[in-house]
Structures are given as structure tokens and as C-alpha cells.
Amino acid sequence: MTSPMKEKIQAAKAQGKTAVIPYLPAGYPTREQFWKELEMLDAAGAAIIEIGMPFSDPVADGPVVEAACLQVLEDGINLKWIFDGLKERKGQLDAGLLLMGYLNPILQYGVDKFAEDCEAAGVSGLIIADMPIDEADFVIKAMKPRGVEFIPLVGLNTSKERMALYAREAEGFVYVVSVLGTTGQRDSLPTEVKAKLAEVREVFDIPAALGFGLKTPSQLEPFGDLVDAAVIGSSLISHIKNGGTSESYMKAWT
Amino acid sequence: MKKGYFGDFGGQFVPELLMPPLLELEEAMNTIMTTREFQREFADLLRDCVGRPSALTHCPNLSKDTGVDLWLKREDLNHTGAHKINNTLGQALLTKRMGKKVLLTETGAGMNGVATATAAAMMDLECVVYMGAVDVERQALNVRRMELLGARVIPVESGTKTLKDAINAALRFWIAEQGNTHYCFGTAAGPHPFPLLVREFQAIVGREARQQFQDKTGKLPDVVCACVGGGSNAIGAFHAFVPDESVRLVGVEAGGTGEPGCYNSAPLNLGSEGVLHGMKSMLLQTEEGQILPSHSVSAGLDYPGVGPEHSALHASGRAEYDVINDTEALNAFQVLSRREGIIPALESSHAVAWVLENKDKLQGKSVLVNLSGRGDKDMDIVERVLG
Numbered sequence: 318m319t320s321p322m323k324e325k326i327q328a329a330k331a332q333g334k335t336a337v338i339p340y341l342p343a344g345y346p347t348r349e350q351f352w353k354e355l356e357m358l359d360a361a362g363a364a365i366i367e368i369g370m371p372f373s374d375p376v377a378d379g380p381v382v383e384a385a386c387l388q389v390l391e392d393g394i395n396l397k398w399i400f401d402g403l404k405e406r407k408g409q410l411d412a413g414l415l416l417m418g419y420l421n422p423i424l425q426y427g428v429d430k431f432a433e434d435c436e437a438a439g440v441s442g443l444i445i446a447d448m449p450i451d452e453a454d455f456v457i458k459a460m461k462p463r464g465v466e467f468i469p470l471v472g473l474n475t476s477k478e479r480m481a482l483y484a485r486e487a488e489g490f491v492y493v494v495s496v497l498g499t500t501g502q503r504d505s506l507p508t509e510v511k512a513k514l515a516e517v518r519e520v521f522d523i524p525a526a527l528g529f530g531l532k533t534p535s536q537l538e539p540f541g542d543l544v545d546a547a548v549i550g551s552s553l554i555s556h557i558k559n560g561g562t563s564e565s566y567m568k569a570w571t
Numbered sequence: 572m573k574k575g576y577f578g579d580f581g582g583q584f585v586p587e588l589l590m591p592p593l594l595e596l597e598e599a600m601n602t603i604m605t606t607r608e609f610q611r612e613f614a615d616l617l618r619d620c621v622g623r624p625s626a627l628t629h630c631p632n633l634s635k636d637t638g639v640d641l642w643l644k645r646e647d648l649n650h651t652g653a654h655k656i657n658n659t660l661g662q663a664l665l666t667k668r669m670g671k672k673v674l675l676t677e678t679g680a681g682m683n684g685v686a687t688a689t690a691a692a693m694m695d696l697e698c699v700v701y702m703g704a705v706d707v708e709r710q711a712l713n714v715r716r717m718e719l720l721g722a723r724v725i726p727v728e729s730g731t732k733t734l735k736d737a738i739n740a741a742l743r744f745w746i747a748e749q750g751n752t753h754y755c756f757g758t759a760a761g762p763h764p765f766p767l768l769v770r771e772f773q774a775i776v777g778r779e780a781r782q783q784f785q786d787k788t789g790k791l792p793d794v795v796c797a798c799v800g801g802g803s804n805a806i807g808a809f810h811a812f813v814p815d816e817s818v819r820l821v822g823v824e825a826g827g828t829g830e831p832g833c834y835n836s837a838p839l840n841l842g843s844e845g846v847l848h849g850m851k852s853m854l855l856q857t858e859e860g861q862i863l864p865s866h867s868v869s870a871g872l873d874y875p876g877v878g879p880e881h882s883a884l885h886a887s888g889r890a891e892y893d894v895i896n897d898t899e900a901l902n903a904f905q906v907l908s909r910r911e912g913i914i915p916a917l918e919s920s921h922a923v924a925w926v927l928e929n930k931d932k933l934q935g936k937s938v939l940v941n942l943s944g945r946g947d948k949d950m951d952i953v954e955r956v957l958g
Contacts, residue, residue, distance in 0.1 A: 374739050376848075387729075421862075425860030449585060469587070494588060
């Protein structure tokens with residue numbers, strides 16, 4: 318079976334670029350502007366767009382993403398709004414679509430219904446930040462038949478043994494968390510990242526994306542070919558919050 | 572049954588970055604806690620520093636008033652004034668044996684924070700306490716106690732600014748500082764193995780009480796009753812009695828003001844199944860799975876979730892769970908003070924209130940209430956509410 322997430326990353330690689338995966342919480346900065354930002358990210362060459370599904374208690378996120386999530390929750394953003402909006406625009410975006418969030422809203426929505434709506438809305442990947450592989454079976458079983466890929470998160474403290482557990486189920490790409498911490502831009506990344514990326518290459522046969530903590534493209538330089546894609550979230554949100562747009566933000570990255 | 576589950580509840584719903592410290596902790600429970608040295612050292616600490624065994628007190632006046640044979644397990648007499656120290660001291664000792672230097676915790680009312688700061692001071696560990704900014708404000712005395720004990724209290728300004736968000740902040744801190752930090756989870760909730768670990772340290776409450784009750788009366792109590800927030804004092808009181816089928820186990824949740832539409836802290840009675848803070852359990856949440864704020868006059872019960880083992884005991888019917896509102900709890904606070912000379916914590920007052928409210932159905936029955944804490948800390952709140 319072809320993997321849409323993997324293909325998007327490989328297409329960027331074929332052009333000699335690191336694939337860019339911007340993250341934006343659904344409905345941010347406003348309901349209307351969100352869809353415009355999505356179009357800008359797509360037009361600017363984002364390989365995959367990661368849409369954040371808001372949750373009241375985002376434990377893997379730092380203050381910037383948390384504040385953005387709580388803001389859109391206040392505004393009434395929910396899964397139905399996300400799926401309705403994506404279904405309306407189905408086929409209009411070149412970028413692959415990935416949903417990222419926490420398990421509880423998906424559980425309450427119904428895992429099977431969620432998988433069905435992902436397929437109908439053109440979503441082909443899913444990241445659940447509070448669901449380690451040990452608990453993931455029932456979600457993977459529901460998503461796979463709908464063509465929604467399970468994107469694992471691995472960290473600097475993830476052993477090769479645990480990576481292997483993920484590698485058995487992972488599709489699309491593996492998301493390497495560059496800091497032992499929450500989301501949010503850092504001025505520099507830990508020195509262990511490079512060695513961890515090398516381990517990831519050994520264990521996984523899918524592309525590797527680096528995320529959490531990224532601020533500028535130059536932070537990727539030390540890793541060379543070990544990184545296929547970069548995920549950028551907090552720094553994009555901060556840019557928009559300070560009056561910028563996705564279009565101006567993406568110039569640095571593409 | 573799946574590892575780390577109680578029936579359908581429990582599990583480890585955490586970011587992958589927290590799996591290594593959880594696995595490390597599970598390993599330490601198996602290799603360190605089971606040793607004779609650990610058990611002996613912990614037993615000595617409980618005896619010499621906490622003051623265990625805590626007393627079992629009969630309530631002659633209230634028994635006469637109500638027609639219910641009422642007994643109290645006196646966790647209020649422990650060092651620091653509540654059951655929390657049983658757990659924090661156990662986890663602090665484990666932290667020391669694991670070679671970690673920092674004891675991290677969250678606190679709502681401040682009781683778990685004080686008990687953790689105390690244990691950290693005893694074990695010569697650094698202590699970091701996350702506390703919602705709203706709670707920092709309304710529990711100022713406990714903040715000063717924690718600081719006096721050497722803890723760093725960090726106010727949490729995000730979300731509801733109460734216990735729920737203090738737990739989020741503590742989990743985030745733990746992700747970053749797991750190498751030298753142990754998260755001393757304050758209640759029998761959170762991801763596996765915390766519900767088991769905390770129960771392990773709190774089960775002494777029920778073990779002692781069961782023996783004491785038999786020594787004094789020659790039989791088992793008809794009912795064991797405890798308040799339930801996260802549920803650590805209740806699971807501690809219940810655990811030894813679970814196999815005793817004749818003993819009714821009653822958990823009492825906080826109903827808040829009890830007015831329609833108002834927030835409460837009663838997820839077992841009024842919530843639904845979901846995932847929060849690393850566990851699948853009963854939660855207060857919207858239909859869309861967003862966690863609702865909770866409310867209770869008693870800050871220690873003010874939590875939108877509950878430990879997974881209580882959800883399982885509720886589902887299986889082995890324990891029953893009822894709701895007591897602020898007004899009844901405040902009444903029990905005064906009644907127990909006046910009739911028995913014991914000022915109970917507002918949390919524990921919920922359990923006492925359940926007996927008072929149900930006395931007609933409990934005539935001639937013996938009821939053992941776990942008096943989980945003392946009420947000095949609540950004087951300000953009670954005076955404010957009662958005027």
C-alpha cells in the first residue's frame with residue numbers, strides 16, 4: 318500500500334529539500350483566518366500540514382501551544398468543525414494532512430467514527446501525544462483500514478527496544494522529539510539528538526521528522542541526511558500571534 | 572487483565588517521553604520496595620516519625636445521638652495531620668533508594684504538598700511543588716508551611732489554575748527532569764504504577780483499622796466509609812476489607828453546592844469514562860471530551876477525575892459511591908467538633924456527613940469512618956462560608 322505521508326516527504330527530498338511540516342491548532346488564530354493560513358502553508362510548499370485538535374489538558378505541550386489550544390477551545394472549536402471544514406476543502410490542498418492531539422476527545426467522539434471522518438476528510442495521518450505504543454492497539458486497528466497512518470513519537474530517552482515496538486506499527490514517518498521536554502522553541506538543541514537520529518535510522522525504515530524546540534532552519538544543519546522533515550509549531554504560532562502570516566513565516570523554511 | 576489495569580480502568584496514557592521513568596519506577600517497586608531492608612526502614616519511619624499505628628476511636632456521644640455505632644480511624648493524628656504522609660514518606664524513601672535527588676509533587680489544598688515537603692526534608696531531598704495559582708491564593712498558610720520545610724512552590728497560571736493544571740505542570744516538569752527527579756504522585760491516580768504504588772503505601776490504614784476493630788469488638792465493621800477525591804485515603808481504608816464480603820464499602824464524593832448546573836467533584840456519580848492524567852477512569856467532562864472544572868468547598872476533593880481502582884470497584888459493585896454536598900459536610904464538621912471534640916478536615920467531614928445523613932438506614936450498624944485529616948487548615952474557609 319502506498320503511504321501518502323511518506324510520499325510527500327520523499328517528494329521534497331527528491332528536490333533536495335528537507336520536508337517542512339508546520340503545525341497549527343485548528344481554528345487558530347480565528348475560525349476564518351485558520352483556513353487562509355492553511356492555504357498559505359500549502360502554497361508555500363508545506364509537505365504535510367499538522368492540524369492540532371484542541372484538548373483542555375495538553376501535557377506534552379509548552380505554554381505557546383497550550384495557550385493557543387485553550388483559545389480555540391474557548392471559541393468552540395471541536396472535531397466536527399475540523400472535519401466539516403476539511404471535507405468542504407477536500408482535494409484543494411497539495412499537502413498531506415495530519416491530525417495531532419490527545420486521546421480523550423477522540424474517545425468521546427468514537428474511535429471508529431473518527432477514523433471514518435478522517436478518511437472522508439482526506440486526513441492520512443494521526444499523532445496522539447498521550448498514547449504510547451503499549452495502549453495504541455485499538456486505535457491503530459480502527460485507523461489502518463481507513464488509510465490513516467499511525468505516526469509514532471520517539472524521544473531522546475526512547476531505547477532501541479522501545480523504538481522497535483513502534484517500528485512494527487509505524488507508517489508514514491517517525492516523529493523524533495528533539496528535546497526532553499514539551500513543545501516550544503529553543504535556542505539550541507541537545508547534543509544527544511544526532512546520536513538518537515542515527516539510532517532511529519537503524520530501527521525504522523520510514524522517513525524521520527524532527528520536531529519540538531525548532532526555531533530556525535539552521536538548527537537542522539548538524540544532522541545532515543539524518544533528518545528528512547522538520548516539524549514547526551510554537552515558532553509559527555508565535556509568528557502569527559505577533560501579527561505575521563504563515564506565508565511570511567514559511568519563507569525562512571522553504 | 573492487561574498490565575496496569577483494574578478491570579477496564581487504569582493504563583499508561585502518557586507521552587512516550589514519560590514511559591522510561593514509569594518503567595524505571597515499576598522496576599524499583601519490584602526490586603527495592605520488596606526488600607526486607609526497605610520494609611523495615613519504612614516501618615520504623617512510620618512508627619517513629621509518623622506516629623503509627625494511628626488510633627481507632629469510638630464516638631460514644633454521636634453513637635448515642637444517631638443510633639449508629641460510629642468509629643473513626645484517626646489519620647488526622649499522623650504527623651502533618653493527614654493520611655498523605657504515609658504515601659509521601661514511602662515514595663521519598665523509594666526516591667532516595669533509587670538515587671534520585673528531587674522529589675516533585677502537585678498539590679491542591681496543600682496537604683499533599685506539605686506532606687511531600689516534610690518527607691523530602693526528612694530524606695534530605697530537594698522538593699518542588701506545583702500548585703494552581705488560585706490554590707496558592709486560598710491556601711496561603713500551607714504555602715508558607717511548604718516553604719518553611721524547604722520546598723520550592725511554583726504557582727501554575729494555566730488552565731483552571733487549580734489541582735488539575737498543577738498535575739499537568741508537574742508532568743511537564745517530570746518529562747524534562749526525569750533523570751534526577753521522582754514524581755511523588757499525591758493520590759492513587761495517574762498512570763500505572765502510581766495507583767498501585769500509592770495504594771501500597773496507604774493500605775496500612777485499612778490493615779491497622781481491621782485489626783484494631785476486631786481487637787476491640789471481636790468482629791468486622793458493617794460499613795467502611797471514606798471520602799473520595801483522587802481516592803488515596805479511601806483505597807487505603809478499603810483495600811484490606813475488599814475480600815470481606817460482609818463489609819459494605821462506601822466512598823463519598825463531593826457534590827459542591829449541589830445546585831443544578833453547578834460544578835461538583837463527583838466523577839463516579841456524575842461523570843463518564845475517559846482519559847486524563849495518564850489513566851482511563853471516570854471523569855467530569857463535556858460530550859466532546861474536554862475536562863470540566865470541578866468544585867467543592869473542600870479543596871482536597873476538588874478534582875475532576877478519580878483513581879482507576881475506584882472506577883473499577885464502582886463498576887463491579889464491590890464498593891458503592893455516594894455524594895455529599897458542601898452544606899452537609901460543613902454541618903458534619905461542626906457536629907463532630909462539638910460532640911466528640913475532634914475537628915475533622917472538610918474532606919473527611921464528607922464521610923462523617925454520609926453517616927449522619929444515612930443514620931436511619933444504619934440503625935444498630937457499626938460504621939468505621941476513615942478520618943483522613945484534621946480540620947485546623949479549614950478554619951478560614953469554614954468561617955468565611957458560615958459567616
